[in-house]
Amino acid sequence: xxxxxxxxxxxxxxxxxxxxxxxxxxxxxxxxxxxxxxxxxxxxxxxxxxxxxxxxxxxxxxxxxxxxxxxxxxxxxxxxxxxxxxxxxxxxxxxxxxxxxxxxxxxxxxxxxxxxxxxxxxxxxxxxxxxxxxxxxxxxxxxxxxxxxxxxxxxxxxxxxxxxxxxxxxxxxxxxxxxxxxxxxxxxxxxxxxxxxxxxxxxxxxxxxxxxxxxxxxxxxxxxxxxxxxxxxxxxxxxxxxxxxxxxxxxxxxxxxxxxxxxxxxxxxxxxxxxxxxxxxx
Numbered sequence: 001x002x003x004x005x006x007x008x009x010x011x012x013x014x015x016x017x018x019x020x021x022x023x024x025x026x027x028x029x030x031x032x033x034x035x036x037x038x039x040x041x042x043x044x045x046x047x048x049x050x051x052x053x054x055x056x057x058x059x060x061x062x063x064x065x066x067x068x069x070x071x072x073x074x075x076x077x078x079x080x081x082x083x084x085x086x087x088x089x090x091x092x093x094x095x096x097x098x099x100x101x102x103x104x105x106x107x108x109x110x111x112x113x114x115x116x117x118x119x120x121x122x123x124x125x126x127x128x129x130x131x132x133x134x135x136x137x138x139x140x141x142x143x144x145x146x147x148x149x150x151x152x153x154x155x156x157x158x159x160x161x162x163x164x165x166x167x168x169x170x171x172x173x174x175x176x177x178x179x180x181x182x183x184x185x186x187x188x189x190x191x192x193x194x195x196x197x198x199x200x201x202x203x204x205x206x207x208x209x210x211x212x213x214x215x216x217x218x219x220x221x222x223x224x225x226x227x228x229x230x231x232x233x234x235x236x237x238x239x240x241x242x243x244x245x246x247x248x249x250x251x252x253x254x255x256x257x258x259x260x261x262x263x264x265x266x267x268x269x270x271x272x273x274x275x276x277x278x279x280x281x282x
Contacts, residue, residue, distance in 0.1 A: 080108040085117065092121065099137070106140045110147055118144055130172045138176075142169050142185075149192060167194040174201060179209040183218060190221070195229035198222070199238055206242050215245055223259070232262035250279055 088105040095101055102121055109118035122144055130138050149162040170185045177185065182205055190198035202222030206215045219242055226235035236259040246252060253276035260269035 080112045085109060085112060085114060089117070089121075099134070103137055103140055106144065110140075110143055115147060115151060118147070130169050135173075135176055138169070138173055142166070142173065145169065146188065146192075163192050163194060166192065167197045170201065171197065174204055179205050179211065179214050179218075183214065183221070186218070186221060186225075190225045190228065195225045195231075196234075198225040199234075203238070203242060206245050212247065219246055223255070227262075232259065233265075235259055236263045236265065236268070248275075248279075250276060253279060 085105070085108060088101065088108060091101050092098070092105050102124070105121040106118050109115075109121060122141060125133060125137055125141060130141070133141065145162065145166045149159070149166055152159050152162060167189055170189055174182055174185075182201060186198045186201035186205070189201060199222040202218040202225065205218035206222070209215050209218070219239070222238050222242070223235045226232075226238055236256070239256055239259055243252070243256070253272050256272040257269050257276060260266070260272060
């Protein structure tokens with residue numbers, strides 16, 4: 001009886017030991033394949049939070065740092081570098097409807113001599129009439145046309161077309177320009193061969209400017225433009241039509257006398273010569 005009891009007890013103990021062994025191996029396997037006890041899971045949760053914060057910081061730096069870098073770089077280095085242009089291109093791709101960024105890219109690409117990049121950035125505005133563009137955008141487009149014109153060969157087939165386009169846009173923007181800026185544009189137009197257009201711009205300045213010095217400069221520039229085109233009669237006509245906007249002096253009568261002689265108008269030359277002499281005798 002005792003022997004039978006001992007055997008039964010021995011079998012029970014062996015089953016208990018087997019069950020404990022199976023449980024131990026299961027725990028080991030669970031730990032091996034990534035399961036974590038409650039304490040480990042609590043330590044793992046903050047790691048996810050830290051990773052999320054890290055990725056968020058990277059994203060913020062990705063979008064905000066380039067802008068800060070560009071602004072600081074442009075303040076300290078007027079000539080943009082390749083890194084600045086690359087960041088600007090990236091930002092324009094991310095925000096294609098952001099006109100401020102696109103305009104900045106056009107300007108900086110032109111400043112860096114990257115004509116193709118400037119053209120690509122300006123492309124959305126290319127077909128828009130100048131009169132419908134924001135003034136700053138229109139000026140950037142005007143500068144782009146001028147750089148394109150200057151980059152073309154003197155005998156290029158499209159040079160005349162480029163010149164005409166530039167002159168047309170200057171004339172279209174003239175009502176929106178200040179006299180000082182318009183005076184600069186008139187000289188650019190004259191430099192690229194738009195002599196008559198330059199004189200018309202100078203005429204506008206004379207009629208619209210309230211500054212006597214600016215009017216006088218435009219008066220002389222208009223005459224020079226027409227003389228450069230070998231049109232002395234047109235230069236004389238220009239001077240006579242605009243003389244009332246200037247204060248007469250010896251220099252003015254002397255200039256008109258020479259112009260009349262150049263245009264083979266001796267009678268008119270004598271008239272202005274008498275005014276010059278009369279002023280000198282006073």
